[in-house]
Amino acid sequence: MKNALNVLGLPLEPCSLKPLTGFFRDGCCNTSPEDVGRHTVCVQLTREFLAFSMARGNDLSTPRPEFEFPGLKPGDRWCVCAARWVEALVEGAAAPIVLAATHEDVLELVSLETLVDYALELPPI
Numbered sequence: 001m002k003n004a005l006n007v008l009g010l011p012l013e014p015c016s017l018k019p020l021t022g023f024f025r026d027g028c029c030n031t032s033p034e035d036v037g038r039h040t041v042c043v044q045l046t047r048e049f050l051a052f053s054m055a056r057g058n059d060l061s062t063p064r065p066e067f068e069f070p071g072l073k074p075g076d077r078w079c080v081c082a083a084r085w086v087e088a089l090v091e092g093a094a095a096p097i098v099l100a101a102t103h104e105d106v107l108e109l110v111s112l113e114t115l116v117d118y119a120l121e122l123p124p125i
Contacts, residue, residue: 028101037083041102082106
């Protein structure tokens with residue numbers, strides 16, 4: 001986890017510290033065998049993605065104080081499950097991603113070219 005890389009092959013950068021995200025709540029989209037959902041895609045949430053996620057049974061908008069979960073809104077950055085993001089991609093509801101904060105494991109499910117198409121920022125050439 002210490003030496004995690006992003007989809008560009010560089011050190012994984014933080015996704016969000018406020019709200020604090022990540023499977024390990026370390027601000028990064030790190031993963032491990034315990035992370036069954038593979039929370040490895042750093043997105044900037046949109047209304048469409050939040051609605052899509054809710055329709056699939058994962059309400060990210062409603063605060064859950066008992067889990068120290070603030071509830072999310074469009075514009076927040078959050079580490080989402082790789083498979084859910086790909087599912088949203090197929091359905092036309094994919095949120096834009098932060099390449100530098102998206103874990104390289106995502107490349108097992110989707111190409112770098114596709115990720116670049118949905119990037120908030122493009123890597124330097």
